[in-house]
Amino acid sequence: xxxxxxxxxxxxxxxxxxxxxxxxxxxxxxxxxxxxxxxxxxxxxxxxxxxxxxxxxxxxxxxxxxxxxxxxxxxxxxxxxxxxxxxxxxxxxxxxxxxxxxxxxxxxxxxxxxxxxxxxxxxxxxxxxxxxxxxxxxxxxxxxxxxxxxxxxxxxxxxxxxxxxxxxxxxxxxxxxxxxxxxxxxxxxxxxxxxxxxxxxxxxxxxxxxxxxxxxxxxxxxxxxxxxxxxxxxxxxxxxxxxxxxxxxxxxxxxxxxxxxxxxxxxxxxxxxxxxxxxxxxxxxxxxxxxxxxxxxxxxxxxxxxxxxxxxxxxxxxxxxxxxxxxxxxxxxxxxxxxxxxxxxxxxxxxxxxxxxxxxxxxxxxxxxxxx
Amino acid sequence: xxxxxxxxxxxxxxxxxxxxxxxxxxxxxxxxxxxxxxxxxxxxxxxxxxxxxxxxxxxxxxxxxxxxxxxxxxxxxxxxxxxxxxxxxxxxxxxxxxxxxxxxxxxxxxxxxxxxxxxxxxxxxxxxxxxxxxxxxxxxxxxxxxxxxxxxxxxxxxxxxxxxxxxxxxxxxxxxxxxxxxxxxxxxxxxxxxxxxxxxxxxxxxxxxxxxxxxxxxxxxxxxxxxxxxxxxxxxxxxxxxxxxxxxxxxxxxxxxxxxxxxxxxxxxxxxxxxxxxxxxxxxxxxxxxxxxxxxxxxxxxxxxxxxxx
Numbered sequence: 001x002x003x004x005x006x007x008x009x010x011x012x013x014x015x016x017x018x019x020x021x022x023x024x025x026x027x028x029x030x031x032x033x034x035x036x037x038x039x040x041x042x043x044x045x046x047x048x049x050x051x052x053x054x055x056x057x058x059x060x061x062x063x064x065x066x067x068x069x070x071x072x073x074x075x076x077x078x079x080x081x082x083x084x085x086x087x088x089x090x091x092x093x094x095x096x097x098x099x100x101x102x103x104x105x106x107x108x109x110x111x112x113x114x115x116x117x118x119x120x121x122x123x124x125x126x127x128x129x130x131x132x133x134x135x136x137x138x139x140x141x142x143x144x145x146x147x148x149x150x151x152x153x154x155x156x157x158x159x160x161x162x163x164x165x166x167x168x169x170x171x172x173x174x175x176x177x178x179x180x181x182x183x184x185x186x187x188x189x190x191x192x193x194x195x196x197x198x199x200x201x202x203x204x205x206x207x208x209x210x211x212x213x214x215x216x217x218x219x220x221x222x223x224x225x226x227x228x229x230x231x232x233x234x235x236x237x238x239x240x241x242x243x244x245x246x247x248x249x250x251x252x253x254x255x256x257x258x259x260x261x262x263x264x265x266x267x268x269x270x271x272x273x274x275x276x277x278x279x280x281x282x283x284x285x286x287x288x289x290x291x292x293x294x295x296x297x298x299x300x301x302x303x304x305x306x307x308x309x310x311x312x313x314x315x316x317x318x319x320x321x322x323x324x325x326x327x328x329x330x331x332x333x334x335x336x337x338x339x340x341x342x343x344x345x346x347x348x349x350x351x352x353x354x355x356x357x358x359x360x361x362x363x364x365x366x367x368x369x370x371x372x
Numbered sequence: 373x374x375x376x377x378x379x380x381x382x383x384x385x386x387x388x389x390x391x392x393x394x395x396x397x398x399x400x401x402x403x404x405x406x407x408x409x410x411x412x413x414x415x416x417x418x419x420x421x422x423x424x425x426x427x428x429x430x431x432x433x434x435x436x437x438x439x440x441x442x443x444x445x446x447x448x449x450x451x452x453x454x455x456x457x458x459x460x461x462x463x464x465x466x467x468x469x470x471x472x473x474x475x476x477x478x479x480x481x482x483x484x485x486x487x488x489x490x491x492x493x494x495x496x497x498x499x500x501x502x503x504x505x506x507x508x509x510x511x512x513x514x515x516x517x518x519x520x521x522x523x524x525x526x527x528x529x530x531x532x533x534x535x536x537x538x539x540x541x542x543x544x545x546x547x548x549x550x551x552x553x554x555x556x557x558x559x560x561x562x563x564x565x566x567x568x569x570x571x572x573x574x575x576x577x578x579x580x581x582x583x584x585x586x587x588x589x590x591x592x593x594x595x596x597x598x599x600x601x602x603x604x605x606x607x608x609x610x611x612x613x614x615x616x617x618x619x620x621x622x623x624x625x626x627x628x629x630x631x632x633x634x635x636x637x638x639x640x641x642x643x644x645x646x647x648x649x650x651x652x653x654x655x656x657x658x659x660x661x662x663x664x665x666x667x668x669x670x671x672x673x674x675x676x677x678x679x680x681x682x
Binding site for chain 2: 034037038039086088138141142143144145147148149151152153155156159160162163166167278282285286289322324325327328330331332334335338339340341
């Protein structure tokens with residue numbers, strides 16, 4: 001019996017491993033095809049990305065810098081995905097939060113650094129939470145489809161913040177941006193040459209918070225139940241609609257903070273294109289999907305995505321490969337990961353295995369009979 | 373109020389509603405078969421891109437049109453295999469397709485032509501010649517200025533909408549589609565091949581999405597630009613939601629959203645430059661308001677306590 005459970009565990013791990021490795025190979029294979037179309041040897045490209053983003057201290061710091069907002073948005077999404085609520089509005093909340101932080105960064109003066117930074121982050125969180133509450137209330141009270149509303153609100157956020165920057169808050173430069181935030185509102189860079197700031201600690205705190213919330217609290221348990229069976233959770237008396245609103249509000253505040261860290265640590269002013277291609281919120285969303293909204297997985301994928309983001313930028317300047325190539329790898333990865341080929345079709349594979357074993361056994365006994 | 377302005381607005385409404393109507397009517401079929409397909413957006417984008425790209429490369433519009441259909445159909449077959457056949461999550465796959473639609477055109481344009489923003493094929497396609505002059509309409513005063521000189525696909529759309537509504541409500545196939553969406557177990561128990569029904573619905577939506585994409589890129593402009601679909605797929609999803617998956621109602625909402633888009637374009641000429649970029653939110657706000665108006669009366673009817681407003 002002991003051997004049996006051990007074997008089952010080994011098979012489980014093997015299946016999980018296959019479900020991660022085979023999609024990776026397929027996705028990078030598709031990426032390789034497009035890389036060849038772009039006229040670049042795929043091995044050179046992937047080697048270049050790995051070399052630039054992992055094999056030096058500066059590279060790692062840059063990777064972490066790009067991964068920081070993705071960790072936060074990934075955790076923001078993971079709460080809602082756990083409850084099977086598709087909050088695709090993190091991108092919009094990132095915009096609103098970044099905008100709020102940029103305003104608070106130069107409009108409020110005369111505060112010491114620590115207070116000012118905290119205030120900016122809180123403003124961003126509040127703005128993101130308020131913005132996320134709209135689809136949350138619509139979903140919880142009126143059952144309006146959240147996918148549609150969040151995506152519409154994303155567009156509205158982009159247009160409105162862009163409009164305000166261009167028409168009222170611009171500084172008269174060629175490209176529209178708000179005034180630079182004050183020194184007191186800036187997050188300190190770990191090394192002034194690289195992208196990584198103290199925001200990475202904020203990201204880790206948020207990560208730990210969500211981890212704790214999901215694994216150790218009643219709220220996390222409730223979220224899990226809502227994701228598994230809404231009707232049941234409702235029937236046993238969980239206040240589901242209130243919880244859905246909370247999920248949106250918490251996710252939204254994290255989205256806002258993610259935007260704020262970009263502004264306060266890297267850009268120092270709000271530009272409408274600060275979260276481009278495919279956007280911090282979307283990267284977090286995909287990291288969360290790939291990890292199945294498990295916190296540790298989100299952290300790992302966020303770092304991988306950060307590396308890809310930085311590596312792609314480096315490859316664009318270094319090898320002349322378009323930035324979008326890496327997005328193709330990302331999206332095909334999501335496509336193949338979602339399949340969970342081995343986990344979902346386990347019984348089919350096991351049937352094959354047992355059939356093969358029986359055949360073997362039959363063959364063996366047949367041989368034995370022959371000998372006898 | 374200037375009468376010409378109103379006529380112009382209505383004409384632009386017809387123009388803007390065409391892709392909305394097409395995507396919506398195809399999406400209704402998919403939604404009715406119980407597949408929540410958010411990759412309508414990506415499918416349209418791919419078709420728009422393929423139409424211009426292959427047309428430009430081969431030098432013939434026909435090749436472009438055919439390849440747009442092929443690409444859309446291939447994409448939806450992939451979607452069918454992944455979601456219906458192999459049980460992957462619908463929304464996740466839809467998102468991945470949408471992301472692919474955002475990056476593959478950009479990547480190919482960069483690789484083949486060295487720009488990642490647009491592909492101009494006006495040397496091959498003259499958008500002015502794409503407009504059809506209908507002789508019957510010429511003598512009718514108001515209708516002439518609204519409906520005449522539209523593109524071929526626009527006229528095809530009206531026929532297609534009527535045809536597909538009849539298909540859904542008056543034929544055996546339509547009954548199968550509706551049963552599949554409402555109760556898949558019941559459908560299976562009476563021997564309906566639900567997977568095949570879902571595939572056929574996805575193919576219908578592939579054809580309509582391809583038409584919508586062709587209308588956007590090949591017919592209206594002769595240019596492909598990145599992110600040409602501009603959330604039209606999601607707007608049509610909300611039209612389907614607003615119309616409670618009934619094709620005629622969904623189409624009415626599609627036209628309303630088309631009107632919002634046309635109004636945005638017209639207003640752009642009349643407001644100061646500073647505000648003009650703000651007008652862009654008009655379609656989106658319209659949609660959220662429409663969703664609200666539709667859902668508020670329904671909120672009381674829901675069986676679940678959670679969605680009744682606790």
